[in-house]
Amino acid sequence: MSYPTDRKYTKEHEWITPDGAIGITNHAQDSLGDIVFVDLPKVGTELTAGKPFGTVESVKAVSDLFAPVSGTVTATNEELATSPEKVNKDAHGAWMLKIKIKDPSELNALLSAADYDKFVSEEAGH
Amino acid sequence: MKKHTTRKATRHISQNEGLIFEKSSPGKAAWKLPPLDVPEVDTSKLLGSSERKTLGSMPEVSEIEIIRHFTRLSTWNYAIDLGMYPLGSCTMKYNPRVNEFVSRVEGLANAHPYQPEKISQGALRILKTLSDCLIEITGMDAITLQPAAGAQGELTGLLMMRAYHQSQGNARKKILIPDSAHGTNPATAATVGYAVENLKSNDRGMVDVAALAAQMNEDVAALMVTNPNTLGVFEQKIHKIAGLLHEKGGLLYMDGANMNALVGKARPGDFGVDVMHLNLHKTFSTPHGGGGPGSGPVAIKKILEPFLPMPIVITKPDGTLGFEYNRPQSVGRVRAFYGNFGMFTRALAYIFANGPDGLRQTTEDAVLNANYIRKGLEGVYDLPYETPSMHEVVFSDKVQSKKGVRTMDLAKRLIDYGFHPYTTAFPLIVPGALMIEPTESEPLEELDLFIEAMKSIAEEVEEDPQFVLDAPHNTRISRLDETAAARKPILRWKRE
Numbered sequence A: 001m002s003y004p005t006d007r008k009y010t011k012e013h014e015w016i017t018p019d020g021a022i023g024i025t026n027h028a029q030d031s032l033g034d035i036v037f038v039d040l041p042k043v044g045t046e047l048t049a050g051k052p053f054g055t056v057e058s059v060k061a062v063s064d065l066f067a068p069v070s071g072t073v074t075a076t077n078e079e080l081a082t083s084p085e086k087v088n089k090d091a092h093g094a095w096m097l098k099i100k101i102k103d104p105s106e107l108n109a110l111l112s113a114a115d116y117d118k119f120v121s122e123e124a125g126h
Numbered sequence B: 001m002k003k004h005t006t007r008k009a010t011r012h013i014s015q016n017e018g019l020i021f022e023k024s025s026p027g028k029a030a031w032k033l034p035p036l037d038v039p040e041v042d043t044s045k046l047l048g049s050s051e052r053k054t055l056g057s058m059p060e061v062s063e064i065e066i067i068r069h070f071t072r073l074s075t076w077n078y079a080i081d082l083g084m085y086p087l088g089s090c091t092m093k094y095n096p097r098v099n100e101f102v103s104r105v106e107g108l109a110n111a112h113p114y115q116p117e118k119i120s121q122g123a124l125r126i127l128k129t130l131s132d133c134l135i136e137i138t139g140m141d142a143i144t145l146q147p148a149a150g151a152q153g154e155l156t157g158l159l160m161m162r163a164y165h166q167s168q169g170n171a172r173k174k175i176l177i178p179d180s181a182h183g184t185n186p187a188t189a190a191t192v193g194y195a196v197e198n199l200k201s202n203d204r205g206m207v208d209v210a211a212l213a214a215q216m217n218e219d220v221a222a223l224m225v226t227n228p229n230t231l232g233v234f235e236q237k238i239h240k241i242a243g244l245l246h247e248k249g250g251l252l253y254m255d256g257a258n259m260n261a262l263v264g265k266a267r268p269g270d271f272g273v274d275v276m277h278l279n280l281h282k283t284f285s286t287p288h289g290g291g292g293p294g295s296g297p298v299a300i301k302k303i304l305e306p307f308l309p310m311p312i313v314i315t316k317p318d319g320t321l322g323f324e325y326n327r328p329q330s331v332g333r334v335r336a337f338y339g340n341f342g343m344f345t346r347a348l349a350y351i352f353a354n355g356p357d358g359l360r361q362t363t364e365d366a367v368l369n370a371n372y373i374r375k376g377l378e379g380v381y382d383l384p385y386e387t388p389s390m391h392e393v394v395f396s397d398k399v400q401s402k403k404g405v406r407t408m409d410l411a412k413r414l415i416d417y418g419f420h421p422y423t424t425a426f427p428l429i430v431p432g433a434l435m436i437e438p439t440e441s442e443p444l445e446e447l448d449l450f451i452e453a454m455k456s457i458a459e460e461v462e463e464d465p466q467f468v469l470d471a472p473h474n475t476r477i478s479r480l481d482e483t484a485a486a487r488k489p490i491l492r493w494k495r496e
Helices: A026-032 A085-089 A104-109 A113-124 B043-050 B063-075 B097-103 B121-138 B150-167 B184-191 B209-215 B238-247 B256-261 B302-307 B341-377 B407-416 B444-463 B465-469 B482-487
Strands: A014-016 A021-024 A035-039 A052-058 A062-066 A071-076 A097-101 B142-144 B174-178 B195-199 B220-226 B251-255 B275-277 B298-300 B312-315 B321-324 B393-396 B433-436
Touching: A035 A085, A035 B482, A097 A104, B097 B341, B121 B142, B121 B298, B121 B312, B121 B321, B121 B341, B142 B302, B150 B184, B150 B220, B150 B251, B150 B275, B150 B298, B150 B302, B174 B184, B184 B195, B184 B220, B195 B209, B209 B238, B220 B238, B238 B251, B251 B256, B256 B341, B298 B302, B341 B393, B341 B444, B407 B433, B407 B444, B407 B465, B444 B465
Parallel strands: B174 B195, B174 B220, B220 B251, B251 B275
Antiparallel strands: A014 A021, A021 A097, A035 A052, A052 A062, A071 A097, B142 B298, B275 B298, B312 B321, B393 B433
């Protein structure tokens, strides 16, 4: 799997673009299995880097979504309320949130596409 | 493909059956009331607008149709009385018939919770004796039998713990929970108002003591630990873990879901646990999984005693038993009356029928059976943690997933072999987990059939993975679309 290089990744398997779109990675959707529900915060909610901001529910489990960086929610992808399968079909296209990033330098601490790919293959090695 | 035989299961005619509403036709009935022999009452005068004039759409069927309806449905079912139910972490052990006999004794089955204490001495004696037995088994100081099942037990335990911390002047903020925990643990902590902090397991599948030491401080109210944990691994450093908590004034909560591996062998009270729940419907053989209700007593150390739910059972000066309601520090009542009493008679019957040596052997057999399966399937399925197993063993689908077959697919195929599936995809720290708990109930022959079935499925994966992906093949209905069921659930039948 090659991961898009236009964005950054977290060890909790989220991605974020420089303009603040957030989603989960293809690896995440693959390990979760069929996603049936995505619970997202309202526009205006303040996110804190590393803290949970919502949940994603699959036929297997409910998992927390973690904020890659701090910021304020400016939009949520309402399409996911009725069509959560979009995350399975195109994880890197199906954004969940858009946020106004508080401090763009926080992005520097996140993983590059190559680093994330390496992280995922090491994690699977256990 | 080589023909794989299923020695345990065979094809068998099972009858189709619709909904009871679909069988209904006007005027059919399975009852006839005797003529009215008291003066008739004007119900609309008594009830006014609350009076219900019609029954709505109730099914009208004859007695034989009712009997056949439920009998036919029952033949579609799978139950422990038919075969092994290796659902890991759930402890689906056999429910001995003596439990049912005792719970149906007229004076117990028909006892009313409001009957006076002086004619409830037998029922009170059961509450007292069961409490004493469970305190002895867990090594704790006191117990409440009220909680209705495990998750409510957790809630009750944490409410008592919070009340304790409050009485010390600081309710504290956080609860630490290992990443191998049951999902109910973080849910309970959050419900009680605590922040949950995740604790990573080490490479042996145990709590990382160094990580705990680093995360432990005066903000931590408790650590919620399951022991043995959900990998079926005993937390060997449990004493040290308890010490780290106690040093900073924290408490150790134990989820007793896996107590089946400890009864008669080790007592949580002796290894530093301050509060724990038991699942009578797991460890103590009361019905479970649709047959309940459950029961989740919470055993505690002395420091938590003032906070027990009320009422508690006490021995009065005249030697009789009674309820004590005057408990100013109590967290209150958590369940109507005294808990699920029918489960107490069953659990006590189980404890008495086994006796101390019998309970000890139960534990030994549960551990032996799990390790027999581990040995039988090692090398066929990946074993992610090689730490010794207690009462259950966790494999992964690492080998089979290379052919695109995952734990859920293997479980579906297992149904064709006449077994209930094991627990799939849990614990979450093992990707593609197969969590297998045979319990002590299983004879060697059934264990061998299970191992044979699992080996046969592994061979099928190598030869024809698609065949396994399409399983089950021999059931009434083929694989259900679980995703569609979750995304677009149809929750009720509607008359057309």
